[in-house]
Amino acid sequence: MSTAERLRALLQRDFDLAPEALRSDATLESLDIDSLRMIEILFCIEDEFGITVAAEPAEIRSRVTTFGDLEGYVDALVAAGGARAP
């Protein structure tokens, strides 16, 4: 499974998000993912991908505004071996 597929499966399973809603250009706002929900999603992503998200939430928010951004962000972390946030 690609990162995007795993991410979709996780968001669908644990966060009740419909797969068809998870388009690359879908904003987190349109998915009802506020800063609090994002913290939990990152926590679950850490478990799912065995990575550590070391970046501060504000920094992530400035970089990740759509589902596509999130996918790219996680992809980069996985590629870096999860040692630290890019």
Next chain:
Amino acid sequence: MRRVVVTGMGVVSPLGTGTTAFFAALTQGHSGVRRTDRGICAVVDMDASLHFPAPKLRMLDRVSRFALVAAKEAIGQASGALEELDPASGGVCIGTGMGGAETTEEGYRTLYAEGSERLKPFSVLMAMSNAPAAWIGLEHGLAGPNLTYSTACSSSAVAIGEASRRIARREADLMIAGGAEAPLTYGTMKAWEALRTLAAEDAEDPSASCKPFSKDRTGLVLGEGAAIVVLEERERALARGATVLAEVAGYGLCTDATHITRPSMEGQARAMRLALEDAGMPAGAIGYINAHGTGTEANDAVETAAIRHVFGALADRVPVSSTKSMHGHLLGAAGALEFVAAAMALASGTVPPTMHLRHPDPLCDLDYVPMRSRRVPALEAVMSSSFAFGGTNAVLIARRGN
């Protein structure tokens, strides 16, 4: 002072979810007490996933789940109570002794037992003691006072009393009030065990381990759950054609200030007297007392003496029962659950029994309605008493609604 009525009630209890199931089990003398891997306790059997979607569920400690489910039932029964309500004139008062104890314990287990620092992101929000009240206010859009009371075993009687006062004093028109508790974690059970107040398991029937007022009582049995009521200003409730279930007629509050655990006869009697004065009723008007009746050696004898002190010669004529014999001691939710039990006795004319009372104690010599419920059709007013570690005594009186 304005008059305050109850227009909705909701319950999540070891005897079932919903007031109907709860009261039917009470009057039939069923027990929710059983043996578990944590010891003898009264556990709620509720599938929370039927009530909340998964993402919401993960934000809610067990105690908040109980509170929200009970609040939903109460608000549903008080149908239309929140319509045409100025959100600022509606509030929430909830009592809890331990708040999100399960989340706290899980966090410590992760940290100390598993040696991991990965605590769940919502640990703080789930464990905080005001989470149940906050969620009720959020879900139902109540923007007036949102308060959490923690006075141990009298927490939710205090919550109902204080909420009533706010309505009486025109500070609110509607209050959601009650209590929630989910203390049956391994750590909490062990802490209570260490205090040596828990009942020994009944060798023949574990469900009969809590024996209030019985000579062979050995202590209290912990329980969990929530009980919530909708309180409204009386004229408002009548004007919208609501069914009035009961009136909160009296509230007595005082503190022993003598000992951290040992109950005081004077303190308990004073709280009962204050409630009667507040209701403007003579003791003779009370047709049923839902006692604090924990099943500990100290409480039951002291409470009996306090009732005698207040009721005098009338004490022998008033039925007194401890429903803790069936639902256990819900700590911060106990006062509200027992207030609901008393209000339902008032409305139905059936007084629930004190179960497992087979051996009379000379120090406990009132009419405890032993072993079988009783029809008392002419009930006009009932009393519910809650006395706490720390010494806060709270007594509520409910009067027939219409």
